[in-house]
Amino acid sequence: MAAANPAKMLQDEVTCPICLEYFNDPVALDCDHSYCRACITQSWGGPTADVSCPQCRRAFPQGNFRPNRQLRSIVEAARELRLLAEKEPAAERLCEKHQEPLKLFCREDEIPICLVCDRSKGHRAHTVIPAEEAAEEFQERLQAQLKTLRAEREKLLGLKGSKEETSQEYLKQTRAERQKIVAEFQQLRQFLEEQERLLLAQLQKLDEELVRLRTDTVTKLSEQICRLSERIRELEGKCQKPASEFLQDIRSTLSRCEERQTQQPEEMAPELEEQVRGFSQKVIVLSETLREFKDSLPDALEKAPRAHRPANVTLDPDTAHPQLVLSEDGKRVTWERTRQPLPDPPERFDTLEYVLGREGFTSGRHCWEVEVGDGRCWAVGVARESVRRKGGYSLSPEGGIWAVGWWGEEFWALSDSVTALPLDPPSRIRVCLDCGRGQVTFIDAGTEAPIFTFPPGSLPGERIRPWIWAGWGTTLRLSP
Numbered sequence: 001m002a003a004a005n006p007a008k009m010l011q012d013e014v015t016c017p018i019c020l021e022y023f024n025d026p027v028a029l030d031c032d033h034s035y036c037r038a039c040i041t042q043s044w045g046g047p048t049a050d051v052s053c054p055q056c057r058r059a060f061p062q063g064n065f066r067p068n069r070q071l072r073s074i075v076e077a078a079r080e081l082r083l084l085a086e087k088e089p090a091a092e093r094l095c096e097k098h099q100e101p102l103k104l105f106c107r108e109d110e111i112p113i114c115l116v117c118d119r120s121k122g123h124r125a126h127t128v129i130p131a132e133e134a135a136e137e138f139q140e141r142l143q144a145q146l147k148t149l150r151a152e153r154e155k156l157l158g159l160k161g162s163k164e165e166t167s168q169e170y171l172k173q174t175r176a177e178r179q180k181i182v183a184e185f186q187q188l189r190q191f192l193e194e195q196e197r198l199l200l201a202q203l204q205k206l207d208e209e210l211v212r213l214r215t216d217t218v219t220k221l222s223e224q225i226c227r228l229s230e231r232i233r234e235l236e237g238k239c240q241k242p243a244s245e246f247l248q249d250i251r252s253t254l255s256r257c258e259e260r261q262t263q264q265p266e267e268m269a270p271e272l273e274e275q276v277r278g279f280s281q282k283v284i285v286l287s288e289t290l291r292e293f294k295d296s297l298p299d300a301l302e303k304a305p306r307a308h309r310p311a312n313v314t315l316d317p318d319t320a321h322p323q324l325v326l327s328e329d330g331k332r333v334t335w336e337r338t339r340q341p342l343p344d345p346p347e348r349f350d351t352l353e354y355v356l357g358r359e360g361f362t363s364g365r366h367c368w369e370v371e372v373g374d375g376r377c378w379a380v381g382v383a384r385e386s387v388r389r390k391g392g393y394s395l396s397p398e399g400g401i402w403a404v405g406w407w408g409e410e411f412w413a414l415s416d417s418v419t420a421l422p423l424d425p426p427s428r429i430r431v432c433l434d435c436g437r438g439q440v441t442f443i444d445a446g447t448e449a450p451i452f453t454f455p456p457g458s459l460p461g462e463r464i465r466p467w468i469w470a471g472w473g474t475t476l477r478l479s480p
Helices: 006-013 037-044 069-087 115-119 131-239 243-247 250-259 270-303
Strands: 026-028 034-036 049-052 059-062 104-106 111-113 128-130 324-326 332-335 354-356 365-371 378-384 401-407 410-413 428-434 439-444 450-454 464-470 475-479
Touching (some): 006 069, 026 037, 026 069, 034 037, 037 131, 104 115, 104 131, 128 131, 131 270, 332 464, 378 428, 378 439, 401 450, 401 464, 464 475
Antiparallel strands (some): 026 034, 049 059, 104 111, 324 332, 332 475, 354 464, 365 428, 365 475, 378 401, 378 464, 428 439, 439 450
């Protein structure tokens, strides 16, 4: 095995894996891999949560790193060694066969050769140029390749940042929905607890009234029982006396017995009895309501309409009017005064400054947002796949376009009869497409307030694509 090159090993150790240059302000991650501070921060898209090492893919809960001072010292030493080496004249390489300087380059064999090799039979018929000239030529080619690779790396870094940004948006949405659920169920629990306290307080009051009535009734009955027992003992004693004494005042005794009637205890007050029946009925209704709510909640959640799915919409350059300039990622469109010298395929709009999205939808619920800013003349919405591309066309559902827009200092809905909207246009509009219902809705993405809705069944059953009109002096940008 060939011995390792110490210079190459040192070069690798002091080179950032991202920018492939000497480390600049090196920092180390928890996995001990090191990067330039700016490179790793750009790779993560900022100091965000849930990041990973680009080499080992180890995940970290936070984008933390620590300065690698030891590596910084090694980098400085390597820079100084490189400067010293550049100042010293490089040892001239010699031909292994003839021990002559390698001053020439053979194009056919693509190897450096010496003057003796050039005159030899093996290279006599080959194209040979000076080594310096060949080095310049290959240097240009390598620089071109290096430029392409760096551009590709920047593109991937941008894509990575975009994906992480989209993921963060989704996480933000789920956190917001979680807070809504917690708040709604908290309110429901507070309502139920309040109703529980109210009903229990009413029941406690009813219990106290019933206990008072029972106590009063028992007391009165006990008093009557005592009086009757006393009278019974009196009569039993009289019955045991001799006839002469027994008959004495007998009529008066009978009269007193007949006149005394047993007093009946108080009946429950009608209003109290009505309260008991009413409370029982209220408890029955409440129990049935709670049982129905508990049984229907899972079905209601299952049948609830699914939310619109965020769509990663990009603009189709083959459909863009020649006065529209699209960004490389297909997310931004800008109006230009001068028409671009572009091919004119059948799918390109040629009269007004329209452009379609690459993506088309035939089913499902989808949404995307368009940043309109303070553009002077624009419209956003959807169009059917077969919308007319050449000549005149109608900005309405009849012409295959469903949109809202701003021009003439007014905000319009492009319905069959163009409708002026009684509000100012927001800076960001969310387009919500429901293919199943054939409906499109526009929402203020900042306040979540509805702007305009084309009713169900408005859209045809064919493929629907995002649509934008970017008129004079306008720049629009798409986002999920």
